[in-house]
Amino acid sequence: xxxxxxxxxQLLELISYLAIIAASGVAVWGINAWRREHVGxxxxxxxxxxxxxxxxxxxxxxxxxxIGVRVGxxxxxxxxxxxxxxxxxALDEGYALYERFEPYRELFGKLRAVRYRFKATFRVxxxxxxxxxxxxxxxxxRAASKLAFWARDYRSPGGQHSQQALEDLQxxxxxxxxxxxxxxxxxxxxxxxxxxVEDFCGPMLKI
Numbered sequence: 001x002x003x004x005x006x007x008x009x010q011l012l013e014l015i016s017y018l019a020i021i022a023a024s025g026v027a028v029w030g031i032n033a034w035r036r037e038h039v040g041x042x043x044x045x046x047x048x049x050x051x052x053x054x055x056x057x058x059x060x061x062x063x064x065x066x067i068g069v070r071v072g073x074x075x076x077x078x079x080x081x082x083x084x085x086x087x088x089x090a091l092d093e094g095y096a097l098y099e100r101f102e103p104y105r106e107l108f109g110k111l112r113a114v115r116y117r118f119k120a121t122f123r124v125x126x127x128x129x130x131x132x133x134x135x136x137x138x139x140x141x142r143a144a145s146k147l148a149f150w151a152r153d154y155r156s157p158g159g160q161h162s163q164q165a166l167e168d169l170q171x172x173x174x175x176x177x178x179x180x181x182x183x184x185x186x187x188x189x190x191x192x193x194x195x196x197v198e199d200f201c202g203p204m205l206k207i
Contacts, residue, residue, distance in 0.1 A: 046121055047201035050114050050130075054197045057111055057133055058190050064100045065140075065186065067177045069093045073100075094147030097140060097176055108137060122200075129196045136189060143172035 074092025076099060083091070101108075115130035150169050178184040 043121060044204050046114070046117060047204045050118055051197055051201045051205070053107070053110055053114055054129070054133065054194055056107060058194050060104050060107060061136070061186070061190055062180070064097070064104070065176065065178050067179055069096045069177075090147050090150060093173075093176075094144040097144040101137075101141075108134075126200055129193045129200075132193050133190070136186060136193075140175055140186070143175040146172050 073096035077092060077095040111130060115127050118127040118130060175186055178187055180187040
């Protein structure tokens with residue numbers, strides 16, 4: 001009789017032990033499932049946010065590059081008293097880009113921030129389009145800065161640009177201002193970059 005009771009107690013202990021293991025397994029499975037769902041949700045939210053920012057950047061660059069410098073643009077630039085009309089016009093043209101970018105400083109800051117999150121969440125290569133968009137921004141500012149160097153040519157004897165300088169000047173203006181289309185390098189680069197972000201984020205967003 002004592003032997004039967006002993007065996008029964010051992011079985012109860014085994015059953016209790018197995019119940020604890022089963023409960024622990026269910027808890028671990030539940031935590032892992034929650035984690036997968038949470039991580040997946042965060043990735044989807046990041047993809048959605050990133051794509052929205054990229055679309056906004058695309059539209060912003062289109063507005064910033066709206067062809068030609070309007071009357072009064074560049075006027076906030078500090079001027080020198082001895083600037084000629086030609087020199088002033090060239091310098092104002094370059095400075096107009098800074099004025100147009102100013103209202104969107106926060107937006108480009110968001111692009112830089114989401115780029116780091118994208119690299120951390122997905123992979124470095126996946127964030128390359130964000131780097132390329134920021135390079136477009138830098139390229140435009142470099143072109144605007146070069147206008148200041150060409151403006152100095154108006155101070156040279158005769159106040160004329162060399163043929164090479166005129167060609168370089170035209171290339172810079174094509175970077176700064178454009179209508180879009182096949183001949184617009186910046187426009188086409190941005191379209192290609194946006195497409196790459198769409199290709200990566202689209203499957204997560206079911207688009």
